[in-house]
Amino acid sequence: MERYIGRGSPVAYVALRIVSGLFFATHGAQKLFGVLGGHLAPFGSQSWFAGAIEFVTGLLVALGLFTSWAAFVASGEMAVAYFQVHAKQSLWPVLNRGELSAVYSFLFLYIATRGPLAFGLDARLRRGR
Numbered sequence: 001m002e003r004y005i006g007r008g009s010p011v012a013y014v015a016l017r018i019v020s021g022l023f024f025a026t027h028g029a030q031k032l033f034g035v036l037g038g039h040l041a042p043f044g045s046q047s048w049f050a051g052a053i054e055f056v057t058g059l060l061v062a063l064g065l066f067t068s069w070a071a072f073v074a075s076g077e078m079a080v081a082y083f084q085v086h087a088k089q090s091l092w093p094v095l096n097r098g099e100l101s102a103v104y105s106f107l108f109l110y111i112a113t114r115g116p117l118a119f120g121l122d123a124r125l126r127r128g129r
Helices: 002-033 046-063 067-086 099-114 121-128
Strands: none
Touching: 002 046, 002 099, 046 067, 046 099, 067 099
């Protein structure tokens, strides 16, 4: 299977980076702007800062701009969210409803190690130097 599907690995990775970045940004938009079924977080609150991190880093990852740094920050934010909110209820993500935080944390950690690859603004910045 990998012999056939593996050829599309770079394209699949770029799609994963763009889609996950945009989805992550929507979580931030919910908190910052009260859109998409979200609730407006009070300015300056921890929830507001979380929304700002999610919105900005999500867009940066999707655009492939400062990708590794943005993904690393997003990964850390999701790790904090998991342990601060979910792990108190149970260690197991399936029991504490923290699967999304845990998956985002590991997904962004992976993206931080890979960078943007193709179709990212980071590559254009490097070529411009």
